[in-house]
Amino acid sequence: MAHRKKNRNVGIVGIGQTHYSSHREDVNQPEMIHEAVRIALDDAGLSINDVEAVVHGNMELFEMVFQPDLWHVLGTGAYGKDSYRITTGGTTGATLVAAADNLVASGMYDVVMAIGFEKLQEGNTTAGITNMADPLWSRKLQTGALTGSTGYKMIKEFGEERATNAAMRMRIQNDKHACLNPNSHRAFGLDFEQIETLKESSPRLVGSLQLIHMCSQSDGACVMIFADEKKAKEIRENPVWIRDHITVHREETFNIFGFDEEYPVHMTHRFAAEQLYNRNDIDDPVEYFDVFEMYDPSAWWGLDWLREFFLLEGDEHLKLVENGETAIGGKIPINPSGGVTAANPIGATAMARVAEAALQVRGDAGAHQIPTPVNHALASGFGGTMWTVLFMLEKQLNW
Amino acid sequence: MSKEFGVKVEDIFNTMEERFRPEGAKGVDDSFGYDIKGRGRWKLTVKDEKMTITMDEDLENCVAVTVTDPETFVGVNIGKVDPMKAFNSGKFTVKGDLGALGKTAKMFKKFVAQVRQMTTKDYIVDMFGTLVSRFQPSGAEGLDVTIAYDITGPDGGQWMATIKDGTCSLENTISGTPTVKLEVNAPDWVDLMTGKVDAMSLLSAGKAAIEGETQLALKLGEIFSPYVDPMDADKEPEQELIALKKVISVNQRFATGPVLGKMLKGLREKKILGNRCPKCGRIQLPARESCAECRVRVEEFVEVGPFGDVRINDIAYFASPDPLTGETRETPYGSINVLLDGCKGNDTFWHMIRRDQTFQLKEGWNKEKGTRVRPVWAEDRKGELGDILYFEIDE
Numbered sequence: 001m002a003h004r005k006k007n008r009n010v011g012i013v014g015i016g017q018t019h020y021s022s023h024r025e026d027v028n029q030p031e032m033i034h035e036a037v038r039i040a041l042d043d044a045g046l047s048i049n050d051v052e053a054v055v056h057g058n059m060e061l062f063e064m065v066f067q068p069d070l071w072h073v074l075g076t077g078a079y080g081k082d083s084y085r086i087t088t089g090g091t092t093g094a095t096l097v098a099a100a101d102n103l104v105a106s107g108m109y110d111v112v113m114a115i116g117f118e119k120l121q122e123g124n125t126t127a128g129i130t131n132m133a134d135p136l137w138s139r140k141l142q143t144g145a146l147t148g149s150t151g152y153k154m155i156k157e158f159g160e161e162r163a164t165n166a167a168m169r170m171r172i173q174n175d176k177h178a179c180l181n182p183n184s185h186r187a188f189g190l191d192f193e194q195i196e197t198l199k200e201s202s203p204r205l206v207g208s209l210q211l212i213h214m215c216s217q218s219d220g221a222c223v224m225i226f227a228d229e230k231k232a233k234e235i236r237e238n239p240v241w242i243r244d245h246i247t248v249h250r251e252e253t254f255n256i257f258g259f260d261e262e263y264p265v266h267m268t269h270r271f272a273a274e275q276l277y278n279r280n281d282i283d284d285p286v287e288y289f290d291v292f293e294m295y296d297p298s299a300w301w302g303l304d305w306l307r308e309f310f311l312l313e314g315d316e317h318l319k320l321v322e323n324g325e326t327a328i329g330g331k332i333p334i335n336p337s338g339g340v341t342a343a344n345p346i347g348a349t350a351m352a353r354v355a356e357a358a359l360q361v362r363g364d365a366g367a368h369q370i371p372t373p374v375n376h377a378l379a380s381g382f383g384g385t386m387w388t389v390l391f392m393l394e395k396q397l398n399w
Numbered sequence: 400m401s402k403e404f405g406v407k408v409e410d411i412f413n414t415m416e417e418r419f420r421p422e423g424a425k426g427v428d429d430s431f432g433y434d435i436k437g438r439g440r441w442k443l444t445v446k447d448e449k450m451t452i453t454m455d456e457d458l459e460n461c462v463a464v465t466v467t468d469p470e471t472f473v474g475v476n477i478g479k480v481d482p483m484k485a486f487n488s489g490k491f492t493v494k495g496d497l498g499a500l501g502k503t504a505k506m507f508k509k510f511v512a513q514v515r516q517m518t519t520k521d522y523i524v525d526m527f528g529t530l531v532s533r534f535q536p537s538g539a540e541g542l543d544v545t546i547a548y549d550i551t552g553p554d555g556g557q558w559m560a561t562i563k564d565g566t567c568s569l570e571n572t573i574s575g576t577p578t579v580k581l582e583v584n585a586p587d588w589v590d591l592m593t594g595k596v597d598a599m600s601l602l603s604a605g606k607a608a609i610e611g612e613t614q615l616a617l618k619l620g621e622i623f624s625p626y627v628d629p630m631d632a633d634k635e636p637e638q639e640l641i642a643l644k645k646v647i648s649v650n651q652r653f654a655t656g657p658v659l660g661k662m663l664k665g666l667r668e669k670k671i672l673g674n675r676c677p678k679c680g681r682i683q684l685p686a687r688e689s690c691a692e693c694r695v696r697v698e699e700f701v702e703v704g705p706f707g708d709v710r711i712n713d714i715a716y717f718a719s720p721d722p723l724t725g726e727t728r729e730t731p732y733g734s735i736n737v738l739l740d741g742c743k744g745n746d747t748f749w750h751m752i753r754r755d756q757t758f759q760l761k762e763g764w765n766k767e768k769g770t771r772v773r774p775v776w777a778e779d780r781k782g783e784l785g786d787i788l789y790f791e792i793d794e
Contacts, residue, residue: 201605263744
């Protein structure tokens with residue numbers, strides 16, 4: 001069953017990503033965006049004339065450019081077209097995809113291009129995140145996106161040895177995947193034998209959160225093109241179908257972890273997953289999905305959130321990681337692209353999750369393509385103090 | 400410009416002056432011409448043990464003119480092409496006095512093509528050899544520091560730069576207690592300096608360590624101009640890429656509204672006021688207009704604390720500069736969530752612990768209670784979160 005309000009099916013027909021890196025001083029913002037636009041159009045075999053509407057987004061506080069879609073219009077190709085701007089912080093990239101899907105599904109447009117980008121080197125990431133906080137209260141205390149709370153919670157629950165090992169294993173697994181992805185910003189060539197060494201040597205940021213666990217600040221752009229079922233089938237043989245997506249918010253709060261079992265915190269990730277699977281009749285997500293591209297800002301969060309997204313209990317998520325089931329070649333590969341710890345151009349990051357999941361479905365992920373068939377893919381976005389966007393992609397139109 | 404064997408024709412001519420051996424030019428008073436097909440003509444004039452080389456179309460009065468193609472010319476000069484073979488095959492011809500041309504052989508040191516691959520050791524030597532010349536007094540105003548470089552591995556070494564009164568000196572050893580010490584493996588240092596890897600990546604992977612004042616290490620890019628890779632020196636000059644620097648500073652004034660405003664007014668009077676959801680009973684800190692979970696208006700204010708138990712102590716070892724003040728908080732510091740008296744579950748209050756007590760706290764977990772703390776109030780309270788300076792252990 002599809003989303004009951006979806007008028008018509010929407011396919012992903014074009015994908016373009018720049019190489020992600022710490023510095024793109026060789027190009028300005030519209031030039032960088034244009035690189036990804038060009039790749040996506042070529043991937044779809046379309047010209048910009050075929051695109052009816054452009055949805056553009058990033059987190060504008062990072063570069064402090066307001067209405068950047070105005071400046072970027074030559075790079076985006078939006079000149080003379082219907083154009084929309086979306087900015088929802090970390091989730092921007094996923095919200096852009098949700099909006100493009102809605103625009104096409106509604107029947108308003110047949111072909112829509114979504115653009116997510118960030119040039120974090122051009123602004124101040126911490127300033128952006130700090131000013132994202134409630135100005136009346138939290139700004140005073142907020143200093144960026146770092147927290148050790150998840151590590152603390154997991155250590156309390158599973159013991160220091162097991163929790164820290166699993167988090168580092170998750171990180172190294174991501175790095176191994178990143179080494180297979182030519183677009184990665186960071187690919188160190190880490191090995192599981194280095195778990196103990198890294199636990200010792202990587203500088204501590206907050207609590208048990210170490211520098212190696214944390215995502216990067218990257219420059220880059222991701223572009224996706226969407227078309228209605230009829231057009232999508234004309235454009236390419238293998239469009240990837242957006243089956244459903246959901247967005248869940250919380251009020252702004254930092255009490256999001258829950259440290260008293262009598263007062264559990266219902267995480268937005270779990271809430272979103274429950275709703276999405278329920279309305280699509282998915283009983284066992286680990287069985288159903290073939291790959292999951294997760295917005296994992298740190299290895300601790302990635303590890304902890306597996307339990308939420310897959311509706312697991314106890315230490316089931318740890319076991320998946322410990323047994324290598326989340327690696328390429330495992331039962332449910334997580335982030336074959338390398339994930340957010342490998343590249344994090346924030347406004348593009350969540351879109352890159354959907355784009356990478358779609359490449360896996362198409363079988364076009366190159367060296368990081370998972371070896372088994374991918375029919376069902378899951379992709380998530382994360383932002384703010386617990387905003388979740390969750391996508392289901394399908395190879396066949398048969399649900 | 401194209402290259403033969405990785406060397407440009409121009410390199411041969413441009414280095415003639417530095418390769419010139421006056422003692423080999425004794426008694427020579429002649430001009431020699433070089434006609435390199437497709438590249439131009441050069442004229443070498445030697446007189447009184449001095450030389451000049453110029454590009455010159457007119458080679459009429461030269462005693463000998465060498466005519467050849469660029470590949471042969473470069474090949475012969477760097478020893479890749481056998482001159483006799485080239486001469487015999489007609490690729491290398493001489494118009495005029497062949498014997499006179501022979502004199503030029505003694506006049507120049509052999510052209511040595513720039514090493515195409517510098518070793519890690521070569522780089523390390525060059526990087527520290529050029530460090531003092533790359534010092535930028537404008538980036539080091541008011542600095543009185545020592546920066547130690549502990550470059551590990553067989554190609555490494557130890558250096559220490561002393562920066563004082565706008566000058567920089569370098570020693571080949573580390574002594575005393577440097578202001579900051581960088582420790583990194585030689586190949587990684589080379590990659591960092593040549594832009595193949597960024598510092599955060601090295602730090603993240605535990606491949607580099609900073610001891611002492613981290614902030615100073617982050618300023619190195621201002622204190623020293625970037626290292627120029629000699630391997631890039633003969634590259635085509637690239638277009639200079641200009642980056643524009645901007646600073647935004649905005650005055651802001653936010654209305655707080657009657658609900659949060661009431662709580663802020665409470666702080667001014669040393670009271671912590673939360674508001675309780677009529678449906679789920681949670682106490683919101685800060686007070687909010689409604690309970691997001693129950694979607695009902697929250698009217699009832701309750702005074703909580705000011706004492707409470709620590710639930711979380713998030714110890715930050717790394718602080719980015721605070722964009723609101725430009726200051727960097729001293730690390731480590733503890734960001735705490737306190738369950739104030741009168742609250743339950745996750746109704747915690749977020750603040751800071753007194754700096755010297757950062758490591759003295761016990762965190763709560765389920766029914767297990769954490770350390771008792773109390774707020775320390777500012778003398779001059781303005782009705783803002785900062786009216787509480789921090790929490791301290793209630794002893």
